[in-house]
Amino acid sequence: MVTNPIQRLQKLYQDGGTSExxxxxxxxxxxxxxKDVYFKFLSIRHNDEVVREIHGNYLYLNPSxxxxxxxxxxxxxxxxxxxxxxxxxxxxxxxxxxxxxxLEIGANKGYYxxxxxxxxxxxxxxxxxxxxxxNIISLQKGxxxxxxxxxxxxxxxxxxxxxxxxxxxxxxKSNTHTLKQPPSTHISDYTDQKLHVPxxxxxxxVSHHGVNIEDIKIIRMDVEGYEYKIFKNLPDxxxxxxxxxxxxEIHPHRIKKSQSDEIIDTLISYDxxxxxxxxxxxxxxxxxxxxxxxxxxxxxNHSTELIxxxxxx
Numbered sequence: 113m114v115t116n117p118i119q120r121l122q123k124l125y126q127d128g129g130t131s132e133x134x135x136x137x138x139x140x141x142x143x144x145x146x147k148d149v150y151f152k153f154l155s156i157r158h159n160d161e162v163v164r165e166i167h168g169n170y171l172y173l174n175p176s177x178x179x180x181x182x183x184x185x186x187x188x189x190x191x192x193x194x195x196x197x198x199x200x201x202x203x204x205x206x207x208x209x210x211x212x213x214x215l216e217i218g219a220n221k222g223y224y225x226x227x228x229x230x231x232x233x234x235x236x237x238x239x240x241x242x243x244x245x246x247n248i249i250s251l252q253k254g255x256x257x258x259x260x261x262x263x264x265x266x267x268x269x270x271x272x273x274x275x276x277x278x279x280x281x282x283x284x285k286s287n288t289h290t291l292k293q294p295p296s297t298h299i300s301d302y303t304d305q306k307l308h309v310p311x312x313x314x315x316x317x318v319s320h321h322g323v324n325i326e327d328i329k330i331i332r333m334d335v336e337g338y339e340y341k342i343f344k345n346l347p348d349x350x351x352x353x354x355x356x357x358x359x360x361e362i363h364p365h366r367i368k369k370s371q372s373d374e375i376i377d378t379l380i381s382y383d384x385x386x387x388x389x390x391x392x393x394x395x396x397x398x399x400x401x402x403x404x405x406x407x408x409x410x411x412x413n414h415s416t417e418l419i420x421x422x423x424x425x
Contacts (some may be wrong), residue, residue: 126356138300151176152175164188166226168368169222177286179283196204197233198224198332199227205235209235211237211324212236215318216332217271219241219242220244220286220287221254221287222250222251225251229255234262243307244280248266267317270311270343271338272312276310278311279306280309281306281308285301290336290338294366318349325349325353326354331356332359336366354422354424358384359419362416364408373407379420385420387420389402391406394414
């Protein structure tokens with residue numbers, strides 16, 4: 113393990129010689145000095161609200177948000193392979209159903225939600241569950257600016273295993289707020305602020321919107337460790353939602369190994385097939401067994417983006 117600057121330089125030299133050392137120094141200067149100045153400039157100039165076109169849709173981003181907003185302001189995209197798969201899947205769905213219901217659980221600034229609404233167009237019925245007030249404002253503004261009001265419904269809530277009120281821990285990164293006690297490894301990302309937010313079970317959320325379960329074609333969730341709670345209710349949907357794609361991020365540092373294994377086993381038992389799985393550590397995981405092994409926290413804390421699909425025909 114590289115533990116100090118001298119070792120880092122030695123490692124860079126071993127990997128690529130002098131050119132790699134120079135590249136490493138440039139990255140260090142950028143990420144520790146220039147980037148902060150850039151975001152500070154944007155924050156002051158735009159009063160913490162920048163409208164940026166991402167994949168053809170306008171998003172309201174906050175330069176002071178150290179999470180997804182800064183990521184998108186720098187790169188204009190994220191999770192590139194997953195984004196590509198989701199977009200291609202939506203294009204295949206376009207026009208095949210009169211009402212394509214998407215459950216968007218934890219929509220944040222609307223990166224995926226707006227792509228669903230854009231590609232599926234008039235066939236889209238995107239049901240958003242988002243508990244953070246600032247994210248809700250960004251979603252509402254973005255929905256109006258992109259003319260998605262007819263295709264997107266925004267509910268100020270979280271999704272869990274039961275309906276009620278729960279405490280949400282607020283992060284400095286708008287995409288890592290959580291209903292679970294933050295892990296000690298990430299506690300520095302969290303403020304002292306907590307909010308009490310409404311929570312629906314997934315069945316109550318669907319019932320609240322009055323949609324037919326068989327019309328649900330996509331479920332996407334990134335809920336910072338609450339994925340296990342949500343999965344406890346998902347089998348109630350699986351009997352009726354035959355043609356279904358699920359995109360979930362699993363956070364091994366926030367849930368137990370037995371719980372991540374249970375999520376995978378549930379997907380296997382309901383005949384879901386692996387479409388794609390990747391993490392910052394490994395770009396391609398080839399099987400459910402490999403995913404389970406990858407989620408073992410004794411081998412590293414690597415959140416995994418998992419996309420699975422089931423075709424009931």
